[in-house]
Every structure is written in structure tokens, then in C-alpha cells.
Amino acid sequence: MEAFLSEWRVRLKPRRIEGTRTPRDSKPLIGVGIIAALALLPIATVLLIALFGTTDTAQWAHLTTVVLPNALGTTLFLLMLVGLGTVVVGVGTAWLIATFEFPGRRLFAWMLILPIAVPPYLAAYAFAEFLAYTGPVQGALRAFFGWQSARDYWFPDIRSTAGAALVMAAVLYPYLYLATRVVFLMQGRNIADVARTLGAGAGTVFGRVLLPTARPAIVAGLALVMMETLNDIGAVEHLGVRTLTFAIYDTWLSRGSLSGAAQLAVVMMIIVFSLVLAENWARRRQSFHGTRATQMMSRPARQNLSNGRALAATCLCAIPILLGFGIPVGVLGRYAIHRSEQFFTPGMQEAITHSALLGSSVALVTVVLAFAMLAASRLERSNILAGLSRLATLGYAMPGTILGLGLLFALTSFDNALDRFLRTHLDISTGLLLSGSAIAVGYVCTARFLALADANLRSGMQKLPPDIDNAARSLGAGAGRSLFRVLLPLLKPALGTAFILVFVDTVKELSATILLRPFGFNTLATYVYENASRGAVEEGAAAALLILVLAMIPVLMLSYALGRDRPV
Amino acid sequence: MTSFVTRLTVATALLASPLLMSAAQAQDDVVNIYSYRQPDLIKPVLDAFTEETGIPTRVLFINKGLEERVQAEAENSPVDLILSTDISRLVNAKEMGITQPVEMDELNTAIPQEYRDEENNWFGLTRRGRVIYASKDRIDTDEMDYADLADEKYRGQICIRDAQHSYNLGLFGSLIARWGEEKTEQWMEGLRENLARRPDGNDRAQAQGIYSGECDLALGNTYYVGLMLTNEKEPEQQDWANAIKIIFPTIGEHGTHVNISGMALAKHAPHPDAAKKLMSFLASDEAQHIYASQVFEYPVKEGVEPSDVVKGFGELRADDLPLSEVAANRKAASEMVDRVGLNQGPTN
DSSP states (O other), X not given: OHHHHHTTSOOOSOOOOTTOOOOSOHHHHHHHHHHHHHHHHHHHHHHHHHHHSOOOHHHHHHIIIIIHHHHHHHHHHHHHHHHHHHHHHHHHHHHHHHHEEOTTHHHHHHHTTGGGGSOHHHHHHHHXXXXXXXSHHHHHHHHHHTOOSGGGSXXXXXXXXXXXXXXXXXXXXXXXXXXXHHHHHHHHHHXXXXXXXXXXXXXHIIIIIIHHHHHHHHHHHHHHXXXXXXXXXXXXXXXXXXXXXHHHHHHHHTSOOHHHHHHHHHHHHHHHHHHHXXXXXXXXXXXXOOSSHHHHHSOXXXXXXXXXXXXXXXHHHHHHHIIIIIHHHHHHHHHHHHTGGGGGSHHHHHHHHHXXXXXXXXXXXXXXXXXXXXXXXXXXXXXXXXXXXXXHTGGGGSOHHHHHHHHHHHHHHHHHHHHHHHHHHHOOOOOSTTTTSTHHHHHHHHHHHHHHHHHHHHHHHHTSOHHXXXXXXXXXXXXXXXXXXXXXXXXXHHHXXXXXXXXXXXXXXXXXXXXXXXXXXXXXXXXXXXXXXTTOGGGGHHHHHHHHHHHHHHHHHHHHHHXXXXXX | OOHHHHHHHHHHXXXXXXXXXXXXXXXXXXXXXXXXXXXXXXXXXXXXXXXXXXXXXXXXXXXXXXXXXXXXXXXXXXXXXXXXXXXXXXXXXXXXXOEEOOOOHHHHHHXXXXXXXXXXXXXXXXXXXXXXXXXXXXXXXSOOBGGGGGOGGGTTOEEOSOTTSHHHHHHHHHHHHHHOHHHHHHHHHHHHHHBSSOSOSOHXXXXXXXXXXXXXXXXXXXXXXXXXXXXXXXXXXXXXXXXXXXXXXXXXXXXXXXXXXXXXXXXXXSOHHHHHHHHHHHTSHHXXXXXXXXXXXXXXXXXXXXXXXXXXXXXXXXXXXXXXXXXXXXXXXXXXXXXXXGGGOOOO
């Protein structure tokens, strides 16, 4: 279970390593150092531009007095609403599932995770269509009440900060559901039983016992929700919500101020790092291991509910699934079915091929790099190595727009310098070697998702006691041999999961891809975006549906583990 | 022992090779286009070009940051031709030094002077009037001044798209040129108070807003109405278009604000000859006619008639303000939008 859970986290602080010493062999250090440097290149570039770029003082004054306060206000309001929504829904449903018995509970237990497969931009498209004047909801209301036009009634506007918060909360609450459910199931159960034997009712147990116990998990889950919210550009753009991410994009690309954008990006980095620190701080005290294996395997006894309450619980669990999964799949699925010929158009076939190629190359590279870092720290336990691999995974906390921005400048500078050099000295032209190809897109996805692979392999590795390779070593195998012959095969499941997770996230990635893709390189995500940006979401529905189907693979794997309904 | 790693590496290299190919791919005769215009809208014209000359085109749709990307790519940029949907982007591209002058008689004769750069760095292809969409049922008048949009009698009745969108900034820029900053800012505050909802959606969504009764007036470009009127796939859009009439507003004694879509040859264009062929084709009667009939824009070329649908909208009398002034006021307009908080919608 923990392996599955931790993949959804940024694991920036590896487990404390005992007996650290200075490295004897510098090879692992150099290797990990190179990986970290490459992964950090985009972030460093943005920082450099922010520090040394030319600043138009009048424009900077405008940015700080008008643009930044608005964007910051909107962003904080959005974060607050999304945070509130995800905590209420995520923790609430986790509690219902863990504590009570009601119709549909077993089904809901895994279905509640499904919305996590829906990227926020797809959810935004679907909600906007669903709740539009011409959509089914308002249409039904008009038909039912006999209203003639929008003047006859009031209907909340989805294209607003609150609307965006609804959309985000609907697909992001599973982060909290997953994090707290485990706590309620494993650790909370025993103390909850104690509280109950002392006469506490269900409400008291939840408020006074379970909730405080789950607090670290809630903070950790919340930090992830907030990072996903900050990272989003597609949903807020579609819903017209001008967040900080949007302001960065806009400052650079509409107002033509690169350094202004980079400086706003630094403000954003500060927020993100506070979230990362909060997450780390919260997880420091998070431990939900039972003391004995038998305890962990025992099935929690759930309370039966009276008919009325059981019905209420069923509805409460069904609503988030309908919102976060039902609406996106319903709306996009309906469009896609009406246009099934779209699946076979050349443009679509190309997008599928590109997505598959990009996803699998990025997943392969990422898994190899993550394994290399892990192998290095297994061979040479040192603080420097641990610190470097932690740095290498920072990209995950950065919005794709910022990484893309940094990378565009870093890569084009490199490409042009290389080209000039080779032209003068060898009369060879390499052109835009990296930035002119899909390598740029692959690079940015690798830098961003390295953390996913790393977290997954790391937790897989932690399950393997050091005795295993010690045994191999004592039998005469060298460090490398024991690594590849003993650990690697044992890590296969973790390698597989890491591959799938990175693959899916790469396929979903939009903001950096749209910025860096070369000619003729549409992925499923950019295909959907191109259509949505000209107001024709329906034309991209088939591609959107494919993204959803792909994104469901890891979710179903996770569900399978949860479906057995006990700690794995 | 290392076979696993080797296999992984080989597999990765194999997978990555097609990705590399797109970089190395160098065709001699092709026109690479970075476009702010939706690929679907320019496809008919480009197809006609390829059919006539045998030169294929490749389009990369970029909706933001096109000039910045070309600038970063510098001398190795693959782009030949830049297509833009408004004047300030074209001027910006010239100022950033990513375009080059083109001296061609065909272009100079086909495109009137007011729609091309003095130094021939950019050329207008089509004109698009920023007009007022008005409800057929609820708005009696057929004549308006842009100034009327700030009139209190339209409180809560107006819809506009994102005020930072270049179409709106173009209009605001021309108002600044005509009225000065102070009057324009007062007007913008009045417009903000008259909004029915927060600025959002594209021009199509504004027509939908009138159809649904949310608003009575909206700002929009003429060609959207043509596109909706002829939309076979989504017939309900015809209802939206039929709910509105087009008013060509004036700026005092001046005519309607008109923006252009246009083209510029990239400074480091790898295929300049092919690109120039495309440029002259785009200015030809044939391409101008396709634009007019399929995209419902006003051709820049004298003698090429707009489509019948467009003629049905009424007579366009364009403001004769030089487009360079519109572009020069873009930044002021953009900051004014922020200051006034136009995108936040009405204050009450």
C-alpha cells in the first residue's frame, strides 16, 4: 500500500541513512551530479533570467502593483476553495468507507479514486460544456420550468474562480481520500475501537480521535492538491481564471516581458517550496505501521447504519464519483461516440503515435535514471548523494510552464552555440539539435516526472532489507553484480509501476508540451487543446477520451490493491 | 549482467529515433509556417497553394509566444513564414528583428499601402472589422458609436471576450489613438459597469450570450458570424448567429475599427524562395477569394469582393487610422485593462 501511495507524493527527503561517510568512489557522485544538473537546468535558467534579465522598471511597477496582487489574490482564493473542497470530500468519504457498512461501499471504495485519472483541463472542458446555457442541465431546467432565456433565471457561472475550484476539487480530492483512508484503516482503527469502548459515538470518534491522527496525512495530501492546482494552466485558461501561473504565461507571451515572467515565476517557486516544506514536515510524523503483521492483516469491523443513514452515505459517496468521473467521461464520451470516425483520422493516429512514443521514451529514460540514482546511493551512502538525488526530483514541484520556459532558453542557447562552433571549426551544421525536435518535450517531461519514478523505486527498494544484497556480497558478488543480479529482478514490480505512472503523466502533460513541440508533433493532449482553444471541444473529444482511458490504467492498479481492502 | 541495461538503452534509442527525425528532416521545397491562426482556417488556402505549385506546407499552431520562440531559435529557426491574426503581433515581430523585408511587385500592387509595412516587413492579408453584435429582438437601433457602449442605458447588457485578447486590445488601442488615454479610460470604466458577465469565451460565445438572453450587445469580429451561419456540423450555432444583427460602429466621424491578419517572412527563413511563392499566392485573387468565401473575412485586395454572406452584414466603412498607431498603443491598452479591472467584470 505504501508503495502505491508514495508514488503520488514528492519524495524529497529520503529516509535518514545510517553511518554516512564521505564517498570513496567518485563515479556515483559524478553520475548523480550530472543527472541533478540536467534536471535542474530549466529551473536554474528561469532563476538566472529573473536575476539578470533586463527589467523595464515601468512595467515591473505595473506588474507588482496591478497584475501580481490580482493574480496572487485569485490564486490564494482558488487554493483555499480547492483545499477546503478536497478535504471535506476526501476525508469525509474516506471516513465513511473505513468506518461504516452501507450499500455500494465495496464498489465506492475503489471508484472514489477514479477522478484522479481526469486531468483538470479535461474536467474543465467537460464541466463547461455540461453546465453551459446550451448544455443538458440548463436545458432541462428551462424545459421543466418553462423558462425562455437566461434572463428568466439565475444560474451559477462555471467560468469563475468558484467554478474552477469546483472543477479542480472534483478531480483532485482522491489525493486526500487515498492519504487519509490508509490512516483510518490501519492506525486509526485500534484507537477508534478504544474510544468506542469508552463510550464515544461515531461523530466524537471522528472529530476527536481520527481527524487529529490523520492530520499529517491531510497536510501531505493537501500539499499535493495545491501543487496540482498551481501547475494547471489548461483549466484556468478555459474558465477565464487569472491565476499566478496564467499571469506568468501572459506576462511573457502577451506582454513580451521574459524577465517579468521569470520574476513572477520566482514568486511562484516560493509558494511551491513552502508547500514542499509543509509536506515534508507533515510526513515527518506520519507513520501508519501496525506493530504486528497480524494486526495489519486484520479486517476492521465496520458499523452498520440504519436505512436512512445508509442511503445518505451511499449518496454522499456517489456524488463525488459522478462529478469527478461521471461528467467528464459522460460529456467527452458522448461527443466522441457521435464522432467515432475521429479515431481514425490521420491527425488523430499521429497524435496517438506521438503520445505513445513520447510516453514510453520518457518513461524508459526516467526509470533508468531513477534506478541509476538509487543504485548510486545503495553503493555509496553519503549525504551529498542523498541531497543531489533530492535536488534532481525538484522538477515535479514546478509547473510545466515554468520548466518549459526555462528549457526553451537553455536548449536554444545551447543548440545555437553548438551550431556556431561546429560551423566555424568543422563546417557542420547541427541546427536546433535539441530544441527543434521532440527531444525538448521529452526532456521537460523527464525533468518533471523523475520524482515519480524515484519515489516509486525508492519505496520498492526500502521493502528489500539490506540483508539481501549483503548476502550476495558475502557470497562473493561485487557491488555491481549484487545490484543487477539480486536487486534489479526484485525491483521489477516497482520498475513496472514507475514506468506506467510516468508514461501516463507524460501523455497527460500539456503546458510544457504546447510550448516546446516542433512541427508536426501533436500529442493527444495538444490535439485536444488546439480544438478547445478555438471553442470546439467536441472535435477533440476522441483524443480526450483516449487520454482518460490511458490514465485509468494506474488508477485501476491502485484500485485493485485497495479492492482487497486491507493494507498491502 | 549488463544485458538488461543494454537492452533498455537500445530500446530507448530505438524509441527516440523517430523523435529525432523530425529535427533532422530537411526538405528542400517546403514552407514552414508558425501560425497564430487556427490550422483549420488557413487549410483551404494552403491546400490550393500546394495543388498549384506542388510545394507542401507545414503548420505549427502556436497560440501564444510565437515571436519569442522564433527569437530564441535565432539563426537556426525552421520557420519560413509567420502568420498572425492581428497587427500588433506583426509590428512586434518586426521590432524584435525576426522578420526580413520582401520586395515583390505582386505584393505591392495587390496590397494597399495602409495594409503593409513601410519597409515591407509585413503584409496584411485580410481585414476584420471589430463590430457590435446586437440582439435582433431587444436592440432597436442600427447605428452606434463605440462610445455608446459606456452609456448607462446599457447597464448589465454587454458581453465581451477576454479584454486582454489582441482583438480587444487592438480596438482599445485605436480608441486611445482617437480619444486619448483619459477619455478612453473613463469609457472603459463605463464599459466595465455595463458588462453582463465577466469577460470570457471567444467571439462565438458572445453571440451565444445574446442568443441565450444573457446580454443584448457584444463585441465581435465579422467572420465569426459567417462561420456560425454556415456551420453544418453544429446547426444550433446557426440559431445563435440568427439571433444577432451586426452594427458597424463609428468612432465619432471615423469609421469602424478594422484589424488585419497578415504575414511576415522570417529573418532566417530556410526556404525563402518557396515562402515568397506562398506570399505572392496569398495576395493573389484566388487566395483572397478563398479567404473571403470560406473564412468570411474582407479581402485586402482591391477588386476582390467579400462573400455574399458578408455583404449581407451591411457596408463596412473602415477607420483610416494607420495600423501602426493601433500597434503602438497596444501596451497602453493592456495596462489600462489591468488598471480598470475590465477582466474582473462589473464592480457590483
